[in-house]
Amino acid sequence: MATLLVTGASGMIGRGLLDRWRRDFEILALTHKSPPPACSGRVQGDVTQPRLGLGREDYASLSSRVNAILHCAALTEFTAMREEADSVNVRGTLNVLAFARDCRKLERIGVLSTAYVAGRRRGLILERELEHRAGFVNVYEASKYRMEKRLRQAMKGLPIAVYRLSTVAGNARTGRVDQFNALHRALRLFYNGLVPMLPGLETSKIDLISSDYAIDAIAHLFVRGFRAGQTYHIVAQESDLIPLPEFVDLTAELFARFDHRWKSRAVATPPIVPLATFRLLERSVERAGSPILRQVVRATGAFVPQLCYDKRFDNANTRQAVRGTGIAPPALRELYPAVIRDCLRTRWGAET
Amino acid sequence: MVESTPEQLEHLGFRRLFVADAETSYDLAKGAVRKLLRSAAVAPGEIDTLIYASAIPEERPRRGGHLSGLFRYPATALQYELELTRANVIGLAQAGCVSFLSAIRVASNLLVSEPAVRRVLCVSADALPKGSRREVLYNLISDGGAAALVERDAGSNRIVAHTQVTKGYFWDPKNKGNEIVASYFATARHVIQETLDKAQLDISEIAMVLPHNVNRRSWDILRRLLNIPSERFFGGNIPRKGHTIAADNAINLCDAVKAGKVKRGDYLLLFTFGFGAHWACTILEH
Numbered sequence: 001m002a003t004l005l006v007t008g009a010s011g012m013i014g015r016g017l018l019d020r021w022r023r024d025f026e027i028l029a030l031t032h033k034s035p036p037p038a039c040s041g042r043v044q045g046d047v048t049q050p051r052l053g054l055g056r057e058d059y060a061s062l063s064s065r066v067n068a069i070l071h072c073a074a075l076t077e078f079t080a081m082r083e084e085a086d087s088v089n090v091r092g093t094l095n096v097l098a099f100a101r102d103c104r105k106l107e108r109i110g111v112l113s114t115a116y117v118a119g120r121r122r123g124l125i126l127e128r129e130l131e132h133r134a135g136f137v138n139v140y141e142a143s144k145y146r147m148e149k150r151l152r153q154a155m156k157g158l159p160i161a162v163y164r165l166s167t168v169a170g171n172a173r174t175g176r177v178d179q180f181n182a183l184h185r186a187l188r189l190f191y192n193g194l195v196p197m198l199p200g201l202e203t204s205k206i207d208l209i210s211s212d213y214a215i216d217a218i219a220h221l222f223v224r225g226f227r228a229g230q231t232y233h234i235v236a237q238e239s240d241l242i243p244l245p246e247f248v249d250l251t252a253e254l255f256a257r258f259d260h261r262w263k264s265r266a267v268a269t270p271p272i273v274p275l276a277t278f279r280l281l282e283r284s285v286e287r288a289g290s291p292i293l294r295q296v297v298r299a300t301g302a303f304v305p306q307l308c309y310d311k312r313f314d315n316a317n318t319r320q321a322v323r324g325t326g327i328a329p330p331a332l333r334e335l336y337p338a339v340i341r342d343c344l345r346t347r348w349g350a351e352t
Numbered sequence: 353m354v355e356s357t358p359e360q361l362e363h364l365g366f367r368r369l370f371v372a373d374a375e376t377s378y379d380l381a382k383g384a385v386r387k388l389l390r391s392a393a394v395a396p397g398e399i400d401t402l403i404y405a406s407a408i409p410e411e412r413p414r415r416g417g418h419l420s421g422l423f424r425y426p427a428t429a430l431q432y433e434l435e436l437t438r439a440n441v442i443g444l445a446q447a448g449c450v451s452f453l454s455a456i457r458v459a460s461n462l463l464v465s466e467p468a469v470r471r472v473l474c475v476s477a478d479a480l481p482k483g484s485r486r487e488v489l490y491n492l493i494s495d496g497g498a499a500a501l502v503e504r505d506a507g508s509n510r511i512v513a514h515t516q517v518t519k520g521y522f523w524d525p526k527n528k529g530n531e532i533v534a535s536y537f538a539t540a541r542h543v544i545q546e547t548l549d550k551a552q553l554d555i556s557e558i559a560m561v562l563p564h565n566v567n568r569r570s571w572d573i574l575r576r577l578l579n580i581p582s583e584r585f586f587g588g589n590i591p592r593k594g595h596t597i598a599a600d601n602a603i604n605l606c607d608a609v610k611a612g613k614v615k616r617g618d619y620l621l622l623f624t625f626g627f628g629a630h631w632a633c634t635i636l637e638h
Contacts, residue, residue: 068426176459192531193521193531193534193535194530194531194534195534196533196534196536196537196538197537197577199412208600231421264521265520265521266521267521267535268534268535268538268539268542269538270536270538271538271541271577272535273576273577274576276576277573277577280572280576281537281573282574284569284572285568287359287360287363288363288364288490288567288569289533290529290533291528292530293530293533293534295535296530322407
């Protein structure tokens, strides 16, 4: 049985993949936390440290055993400092790559990334494309971009595949939100009537995927469909993308449907505004606003401006690779109501 | 009186503040009505209805704690003192900064529903209690009042359309301040657009926007949301006069006319927001 080292095993995607692979691999989780139950073993380490924070003997022993690496560990906070984000997303990845070079029996490396390495680019984004000068909306996108540039360089000598995800909304099979992220936090602000406006374009489209689709796709792409040197967009189907104005109205409709009191509060649907208008609000709130409004505007400003850069992610590689497997993104109009219902049921993750 | 620094107030667009030292809101109302009757050359006896609007209850001492002291109304006192002998009186309260526009709306509807009513006098005046702090939700409050005559076949300022939206969820500004700010722009845009639709006008056909004198930053944002260019926005009174609760739109109308900024036939848009919470917009044809 091949030995798989997983970083970031306690994250939503990592956990899901381990459950899927427990019979296929001997799974070792590199973690500084408790490992998920599906693991065969735990390696106490830290990707941000040279030699993954391992002692000489442990490092040698591990590198002699590992056949495959799935690198999921990442700092996904949009408002992190560049230094913090790079220490995990860039240096952490370089440490994993250095380790990979020392693995004599290594067959494959899979790395999780984000479709938003495209940053402020507009239009059709191809999977093979990376480098651009359009800039980024937040530190997370920028650090993942720098990570991918290093991965592209390393692809010359290592069998690497990159999996770029769009935004994971919830699990289509269970109708539950497995992990609350920036999307859910923004929806919560909307629910609480605290979003004054949304920076975006009327033509922008919302790209959400389900965790089970992401896990199914990566599980296939990393095992049976593995192809070194490839990058895959794991994103919504084009026919499933929801235009931003429709998405805002649908969200309000779902809040009202699942919480009758919400309707009586007459929360205003936030207007979709050009980035310059949002920046004006941001400056005003930063200078004179209450601490809560400052938090709201900072949280919104950290990623929602991505909606000002209308783009669509081509996923030809992924479609080609999963053809005939039955793996396909769920219909967003079916997934999204379940996500909203679960957010309200669990009070945004406070209750399970 | 103010907690913010002059720099902070300047950032919000405020430079001056008017405080009624010796006068009460009743005195301000009386002064506005006298001035109006004089300038319109209308005799007090020609007023059919008086609508007296105030956002803040008048502080009037109750003599000896007698229960009847609760019923000493400034509206009827004004009717008596200014000899508006034919006018029946309506008091309009609890509408915050939309009090004046609400009074105009009620007056306009009275003219439609009661053919015998030909002339309605609307007055709105507010003075904060003595020693009050003057800042609330990023605004600087001045004391002030305004009066208007709403009459049939008037020669100017025809009321073209009016919209008011009330959202009771925000009734408590002390505890709902953040939500009010968050809801403000979307609802303001909706109310203004609805009024434009009723008037069958596009925002580009509005010759001048006569604002409530709230902080300049919020108007900068709202202007962008509605595509109102700065030359069609009468914002100069924000630094000069501050926010007089409900009288701003009327004061700005008078000052815009005096400054020659509006001409006959111009469409004017008056917008205000009041705690309660109410958003109101009126379009006039000057």
